[in-house]
Amino acid sequence: MADWQRTHTCGELRETHLGQTVTLNGWVLITRNFPNQVFVDLRDRYGLTQVVIEDGDKALFAEANQLGREYVLSVTGVVRKRIAGKERADIPTGQVELEAKAVRVLNACPPLPFSVTEFPDEEPANEDLRLQYRYLDLRRRSIQQVLMLRHRVCKIIRDYMDTNGFLEMETPLLGKSTPEGARDYLVPSRVFNGEFFALPQSPQLYKQLLMISGYDKYFQLARCLRDEDLRADRQPEFTQLDVEMSFVERDDVLTLMEGLAADLLKQCLGVTLALPLPRLSYQDAMLRYGSDKPDNRFGMEIIDIGDVAGESEFKVFKDVLAAGGVVRGLNAKNAAAKFSNSDLKPGGKLSAFVTQFKAKGLAWMKCEAGKLTGSIEKFFPDAVKAKLIEKMQVENGDVLLFVADKESVACDALGALRSHLGSELKLYKNWWDEKAEYDATEEKAAKKEKRAPNPFVVKPEHFKMLWVLDFPMFAFDDEERRWVAIHHPFTAPMDEDVANLESNPGAVRAKAYDMVLNGYEVGGGSIRIHRQDVQAQVFKMLGMPLEDAQARFGFLLDALQSGAPPHGGIALGLDRWCMILAGTTNIRDVIAFPKNQKARDLMTGAPAVVEPRQLKELGVELKK
RNA sequence: GGGGGCGUAGCUCAAUUGGUUAGAGUACCGGACUGUCGAUCCGGUGGUUGCGGGUUCGAGUCCCGUCGCCCUCGCCA
Numbered sequence A: 001m002a003d004w005q006r007t008h009t010c011g012e013l014r015e016t017h018l019g020q021t022v023t024l025n026g027w028v029l030i031t032r033n034f035p036n037q038v039f040v041d042l043r044d045r046y047g048l049t050q051v052v053i054e055d056g057d058k059a060l061f062a063e064a065n066q067l068g069r070e071y072v073l074s075v076t077g078v079v080r081k082r083i084a085g086k087e088r089a090d091i092p093t094g095q096v097e098l099e100a101k102a103v104r105v106l107n108a109c110p111p112l113p114f115s116v117t118e119f120p121d122e123e124p125a126n127e128d129l130r131l132q133y134r135y136l137d138l139r140r141r142s143i144q145q146v147l148m149l150r151h152r153v154c155k156i157i158r159d160y161m162d163t164n165g166f167l168e169m170e171t172p173l174l175g176k177s178t179p180e181g182a183r184d185y186l187v188p189s190r191v192f193n194g195e196f197f198a199l200p201q202s203p204q205l206y207k208q209l210l211m212i213s214g215y216d217k218y219f220q221l222a223r224c225l226r227d228e229d230l231r232a233d234r235q236p237e238f239t240q241l242d243v244e245m246s247f248v249e250r251d252d253v254l255t256l257m258e259g260l261a262a263d264l265l266k267q268c269l270g271v272t273l274a275l276p277l278p279r280l281s282y283q284d285a286m287l288r289y290g291s292d293k294p295d296n297r298f299g300m301e302i303i304d305i306g307d308v309a310g311e312s313e314f315k316v317f318k319d320v321l322a323a324g325g326v327v328r329g330l331n332a333k334n335a336a337a338k339f340s341n342s343d344l345k346p347g348g349k350l351s352a353f354v355t356q357f358k359a360k361g362l363a364w365m366k367c368e369a370g371k372l373t374g375s376i377e378k379f380f381p382d383a384v385k386a387k388l389i390e391k392m393q394v395e396n397g398d399v400l401l402f403v404a405d406k407e408s409v410a411c412d413a414l415g416a417l418r419s420h421l422g423s424e425l426k427l428y429k430n431w432w433d434e435k436a437e438y439d440a441t442e443e444k445a446a447k448k449e450k451r452a453p454n455p456f457v458v459k460p461e462h463f464k465m466l467w468v469l470d471f472p473m474f475a476f477d478d479e480e481r482r483w484v485a486i487h488h489p490f491t492a493p494m495d496e497d498v499a500n501l502e503s504n505p506g507a508v509r510a511k512a513y514d515m516v517l518n519g520y521e522v523g524g525g526s527i528r529i530h531r532q533d534v535q536a537q538v539f540k541m542l543g544m545p546l547e548d549a550q551a552r553f554g555f556l557l558d559a560l561q562s563g564a565p566p567h568g569g570i571a572l573g574l575d576r577w578c579m580i581l582a583g584t585t586n587i588r589d590v591i592a593f594p595k596n597q598k599a600r601d602l603m604t605g606a607p608a609v610v611e612p613r614q615l616k617e618l619g620v621e622l623k624k
Numbered sequence B: 001g002g003g004g005g006c007g008u009a010g011c012u013c014a015a016u017u018g019g020u021u022a023g024a025g026u027a028c029c030g031g032a033c034u035g036u037c038g039a040u041c042c043g044g045u046g047g048u049u050g051c052g053g054g055u056u057c058g059a060g061u062c063c064c065g066u067c068g069c070c071c072u073c074g075c076c077a
Helices: A058-064 A127-132 A141-163 A204-212 A250-269 A282-289 A306-311 A315-322 A349-355 A382-391 A407-424 A440-448 A495-500 A532-541 A546-560 A574-582 A612-618
Strands: A021-033 A037-044 A047-054 A072-081 A096-107 A186-188 A196-198 A217-225 A237-246 A279-281 A326-332 A363-368 A371-373 A399-405 A465-469 A474-477 A482-485 A512-517 A520-527 A567-573
Touching: A021 A047, A021 A096, A037 A058, A037 A072, A047 A058, A047 A072, A058 A096, A141 A217, A141 A237, A141 A250, A141 A574, A204 A217, A204 A237, A204 A546, A204 A567, A237 A250, A237 A574, A250 A465, A250 A512, A250 A520, A250 A567, A250 A574, A279 A282, A282 A407, A282 A465, A306 A315, A306 A326, A306 A382, A315 A326, A315 A399, A326 A407, A349 A407, A371 A382, A399 A407, A512 A567, A520 A574, A532 A546, A567 A574
Parallel strands: A047 A096, A279 A465
Antiparallel strands: A021 A037, A021 A072, A037 A047, A072 A096, A186 A196, A217 A237, A237 A567, A326 A399, A363 A371, A363 A399, A465 A512, A474 A482, A512 A520, A520 A567
């Protein structure tokens, strides 16, 4: 071992090391210079240790005064107790300090484009700047903690799957483009000019084929790529825990995966998840929450008031009902003071919000001084008002919000409004808003339970999880004027609905399920079709004639006839899980090197133009 | 492709109704200071207000265009 190499990490030294000569390697977080000594906070991913350089050795002391932020040092010295009254209770190494005998600058560092320190009132630099210098951003403590959490999540997953008898297997990245689903990232073939590989949107077909090959319990932490527009919780490349099992029915998959979810919450945050998870049909989810990924940390469910609206004199409601639409509403309890009439009227904040979702408008009433108020109040006779009050459990101070439209629009608009108001009115708590002081007992407890120490107060009510079941098999795509698969074309229909496949495709339910956590879809899967004739029938429904299906998925259709066992599976969004466990709402925070919203890597600049020679080899010509 | 927000010192932000030489904190540089821990105190360097055009006696501020970033709708089986 070279003499500069560390004997300990910067998070390791305790009173048990007193008197020992040790060497630390790390980065200078900050220095504090005095006439007779220099204090250096030396930091690595394990923690922070105070180094003291005294003025006894003049050359050493002079050098210490030249140290700057983010210098990389090797410090050899003696561990000593801090002088009485100068201990720090807030960091694990706070009882001791390192009295430097030798300091080596392994690398100097000029002033950086932004600060790596993270003091409580310090705002982080703009995200695009941080992405440009991602290697510096990743040096920040909070991001290091998140990426260490991500490692733990992967470890917990691997342990759980292994314990349950699953094999971790890899599948190709270079595959074949499939017409259904997301836009593919394509890779031109040099050997076969004019032909392209596609990067996988998911390992879907490969894992089904592994089932057919007899590897009855498979999993993979699989990278998936989809060339679609990004969101706060979507990256073009992301990681899924991909799972597939043979000889199972839906409940086997659900039971297995909720056990994993409980493990993750327990081991990462110390929270106990009550099992089994609640289950909700897709139909109920849409009716009550207007969403297939309801956030059930709070109530404020959608209420159908079609019957009451029908008895009113309000023409807008009556016309919509007569045209086969619905009238549904929310009761925002105690929000009357929060929303002015101009927020509510056409063009106001809330009204504008719902028009985003194609709703024609937002009707409203308030309950003030025991009376319903608002511009539509006059269309409701007293008896009808009484019914409305009863139905929506109206009390003083409530705001009633209504959307009258065709059912899908009403669901979308009210569902989005419900989650918008949930956060606006603070109807649920985020655990990261309840940050606690560092607690030495928490460190001990965490060590005993073999989990990461958690500086937050996390309670079970911060995590609400459920399954959404019984999705429809198909949705009619108005643009393409054909049926498309809601999950994917390999999802099995419910046994009792198979007969309706051709006669009434809209009514066919799929053996599909989504795992929902705090309003995020954190997993989704299905029991697959394992019979060739059913698969061919579904392809046909999707407007794919047999010849087409043969050309595109012939290998699958053949495989299904070669002893395919009943099978099914699921995929969990690893990045979204990490995001929720880390207490952030931005998926980029849990990915070491993410892309920006336009899918550009601001650090490397990718994507970038390539040499004409490379294009020529690939047989690719650019359009002028 | 549509809607919304943002862009001022290396960084985070301010700048009244369009009006003096665009300020503050921090970083950085220099000085003072015997145990700090985001040390403190004093002083200093640092600006094409994203870019281009326009209106005006006068533009960080108003108008048009453009670029970039974020959120969102569409999209994401």
